[in-house]
Amino acid sequence: MAQTSPSFSPSSIFLIIIVILCFSPNPSVSANTDSFLYGGCTQQQFTPNSAYESNLDSLLTSLVNSATYSAYNNFTILGSSAPDVVYGLYQCRGDLSMPDCAACVAGAVTRAGALCEQRCGGAVQLEGCYVKYDNATFLGVEDKTVVLKKCGPSVGYNSDAMASRDAVLTGLAGSGGPFRNGGSGKVRGMAQCTGDLSFAECQDCLGEAIGRLKNDCGTADYGDMFLAKCYARYSTGGSHGYSKAHEKSNGEGEKTFAIIIGLLAGVAILIIFLAFLRKLCEDRGK
Numbered sequence: 001m002a003q004t005s006p007s008f009s010p011s012s013i014f015l016i017i018i019v020i021l022c023f024s025p026n027p028s029v030s031a032n033t034d035s036f037l038y039g040g041c042t043q044q045q046f047t048p049n050s051a052y053e054s055n056l057d058s059l060l061t062s063l064v065n066s067a068t069y070s071a072y073n074n075f076t077i078l079g080s081s082a083p084d085v086v087y088g089l090y091q092c093r094g095d096l097s098m099p100d101c102a103a104c105v106a107g108a109v110t111r112a113g114a115l116c117e118q119r120c121g122g123a124v125q126l127e128g129c130y131v132k133y134d135n136a137t138f139l140g141v142e143d144k145t146v147v148l149k150k151c152g153p154s155v156g157y158n159s160d161a162m163a164s165r166d167a168v169l170t171g172l173a174g175s176g177g178p179f180r181n182g183g184s185g186k187v188r189g190m191a192q193c194t195g196d197l198s199f200a201e202c203q204d205c206l207g208e209a210i211g212r213l214k215n216d217c218g219t220a221d222y223g224d225m226f227l228a229k230c231y232a233r234y235s236t237g238g239s240h241g242y243s244k245a246h247e248k249s250n251g252e253g254e255k256t257f258a259i260i261i262g263l264l265a266g267v268a269i270l271i272i273f274l275a276f277l278r279k280l281c282e283d284r285g286k
């Protein structure tokens with residue numbers, strides 16, 4: 001049997017694995033932030049190679065660059081003539097790190113480009129960020145149009161679960177700031193406004209989203225209510241991360257985890273093999 005040399009004992013391999021696990025990003029979180037939630041485009045189209053297209057390109061570049069240092073920003077690209085003006089904003093989820101925000105916005109811009117080819121305006125919402133651009137201004141305008149509503153399967157009426165869901169949602173409605181994250185027991189809630197709304201507008205928008213969640217999702221085990229400028233979501237799933245409530249994301253998290261475990265097994269085998277080689281060389285040297 002191959003005996004491992006002292007410097008690569010099984011316990012040191014374990015230590016290496018633990019160190020790698022601690023420093024690798026949380027698989028379920030990173031797999032989730034770029035999941036697609038919804039997208040839409042305007043009917044109007046622009047002419048290829050026009051001044052509008054070049055303005056739109058500089059706008060999208062500005063959005064992606066800005067996301068490396070700020071969770072929200074807006075841009076207006078005037079260009080040389082007034083009819084070619086383009087407006088845009090992005091908003092990252094308030095709990096994302098800057099690198100994750102930048103990666104998410106880059107992903108959303110790519111999605112919008114594919115989805116809204118040659119369209120004047122487009123919007124894409126991923127799990128971790130939102131991007132919107134148009135030639136008509138929408139910056140600083142509150143908009144409570146429902147753009148995505150999803151209610152999970154009904155779990156039947158469970159007064160405890162519903163009471164804590166309602167308490168979490170009430171907590172979200174009452175706390176300030178454009179990003180709100182809360183929970184109680186297994187219930188998680190999250191709410192976000194785009195950064196262009198005033199405090200009062202954000203309150204009003206979230207009030208509407210939360211009211212609709214309670215009303216439309218009834219006793220569902222999770223609910224997502226996305227309005228044009230804000231959203232509110234909850235899950236009663238009992239998992240650590242909010243978005244784990246969705247089965248698709250769960251699968252992705254597990255896949256990432258399986259890949260990491262596979263890589264670790266590969267590293268462990270490599271270390272054992274190296275130790276074996278070293279032992280072999282030492283034996284020859286004697």
Ligand SMILES: *[C@@H]1O[C@H](CO)[C@@H](O)[C@H](O)[C@H]1NC(C)=O
Pocket residue numbers: 044045046083120135136137
């Ligand atoms: C946006 O562009 C379309 C197509 O060029 C045009 O018909 C529309 O009037 C523009 N809207 C604004 C607000 O400029």
Ligand SMILES: *[C@@H]1O[C@H](CO)[C@@H](O)[C@H](O)[C@H]1NC(C)=O
Pocket residue numbers: 073074075139140195196197
């Ligand atoms: C847009 O960005 C500018 C400069 O960053 C800022 O002063 C302005 O308040 C923003 N407008 C909105 C509506 O967010």
